[in-house]
Amino acid sequence: MGEFRYNVPLGPMNSFGIDATAKYMLEFENSDELVAYFKRPDKPSDRWTVISGGNNILLTRDYEGVVLHPTGRRMEVLGEGKDMVRVRVEAGVEWDDFVAWCVAHGWSGVENLSLIPGYVGAAPVQNIGAYGVEVKEVVESVEALIIDTLESQRFSNAECKFGYRESVFKNRLRGQAIITAVTFALRTYSEPRLGYGDLKAETQKLGEPTLENIRRAVIAIRRRKLPDPKEMGNAGSFFKNPVVDQTVADALQMEYENMPIYPVGKGRVKLAAGWLIDQAGWRGAVRGRVGVHERQALVLVNRGGATGDEVLDLAREIQHDVEQKFGVKIEPEVNIL
Numbered sequence: 001m002g003e004f005r006y007n008v009p010l011g012p013m014n015s016f017g018i019d020a021t022a023k024y025m026l027e028f029e030n031s032d033e034l035v036a037y038f039k040r041p042d043k044p045s046d047r048w049t050v051i052s053g054g055n056n057i058l059l060t061r062d063y064e065g066v067v068l069h070p071t072g073r074r075m076e077v078l079g080e081g082k083d084m085v086r087v088r089v090e091a092g093v094e095w096d097d098f099v100a101w102c103v104a105h106g107w108s109g110v111e112n113l114s115l116i117p118g119y120v121g122a123a124p125v126q127n128i129g130a131y132g133v134e135v136k137e138v139v140e141s142v143e144a145l146i147i148d149t150l151e152s153q154r155f156s157n158a159e160c161k162f163g164y165r166e167s168v169f170k171n172r173l174r175g176q177a178i179i180t181a182v183t184f185a186l187r188t189y190s191e192p193r194l195g196y197g198d199l200k201a202e203t204q205k206l207g208e209p210t211l212e213n214i215r216r217a218v219i220a221i222r223r224r225k226l227p228d229p230k231e232m233g234n235a236g237s238f239f240k241n242p243v244v245d246q247t248v249a250d251a252l253q254m255e256y257e258n259m260p261i262y263p264v265g266k267g268r269v270k271l272a273a274g275w276l277i278d279q280a281g282w283r284g285a286v287r288g289r290v291g292v293h294e295r296q297a298l299v300l301v302n303r304g305g306a307t308g309d310e311v312l313d314l315a316r317e318i319q320h321d322v323e324q325k326f327g328v329k330i331e332p333e334v335n336i337l
């Protein structure tokens with residue numbers, strides 16, 4: 001286990017680039033180190049949170065407790081069969097390094113999730129998804145330390161209670177469990193999933209739909225649409241796409257014929273928050289040091305030196321306008337700390 005660091009600047013540790021400080025920070029490699037930490041009599045604070053890649057958080061104040069940061073980066077093959085390979089990956093691995101490793105080995109299942117920023121340990125928390133694939137489709141189990149009991153527990157895919165940008169770790173176990181590793185079940189054969197948006201056309205430009213080409217196509221689309229946090233602070237989609245009753249979507253489509261919808265079953269329909277925000281006139285808007293990205297209205301940006309509260313104020317204005325115009329509530333996807 002590393003040593004405590006004090007008054008650590010969090011600016012470099014959050015993709016929004018918001019300046020804030022953590023009173024204490026401690027790195028951990030695995031569950032044993034976490035247990036040792038939580039048993040320490042000289043803990044500087046009982047408060048803790050985990051920041052890994054910091055790609056899905058908005059900091060609105062200094063953090064007065066201990067920020068725990070995962071550093072375990074092992075990736076191991078547990079077994080390989082004819083159709084499937086099982087791999088165990090520690091929480092501190094960069095998500096996209098894991099995707100690149102899978103593609104290089106010819107294992108399919110995560111290529112559509114190329115270039116999503118963040119660490120492997122954070123992927124199940126919000127069930128990351130892009131281009132028609134969600135990580136829940138390849139998660140076999142998740143290992144997490146339960147803080148109450150200091151016991152490591154393995155959650156099967158069903159026990160993770162995955163939903164659209166949801167899991168048990170965001171809900172019942174929020175603030176009570178720390179993910180230390182994820183076991184994935186990947187296919188050893190390719191099964192391209194090119195149905196979403198312009199992915200098929202982008203892949204065809206590169207040739208056959210090999211894993212490498214799908215990965216390159218996803219990367220090209222993401223680079224085109226999403227701002228690079230190194231150049232402009234952001235946390236990807238700031239809001240979740242709202243899920244509404246089919247009747248609500250039907251009524252809206254009477255008025256807005258070209259409104260995109262994605263049926264999710266059981267009479268429910270997902271609307272595109274980006275489209276709603278765009279139609280409400282917010283795409284490309286600038287409010288002092290914050291704004292709305294000009295190519296993807298779902299992404300709020302720090303134009304330089306913004307505070308978390310400035311981003312929140314903008315978010316509230318947008319929520320208000322979207323609700324006024326469409327009668328639909330949109331909720332943040334990022335964690336507000």
Ligand code: EPU
Pocket residue numbers: 129130131132196197235236237238239240241260272273274275278283295296297298333
């Ligand atoms: N749209 C607009 N204007 C905009 C943005 C979008 O009209 O400013 C329209 C698009 O033309 C399209 C629809 O809205 O018809 C959906 O847009 P897009 O395909 O860009 O996807 P999204 O629903 O806005 C979701 C994820 C992204 C993911 C993309 C691609 C959420 C909250 N976001 O965005 O994930 O990359 O699909 O699969 O589900 C993230 O979570 O941080 C993230 C970037």
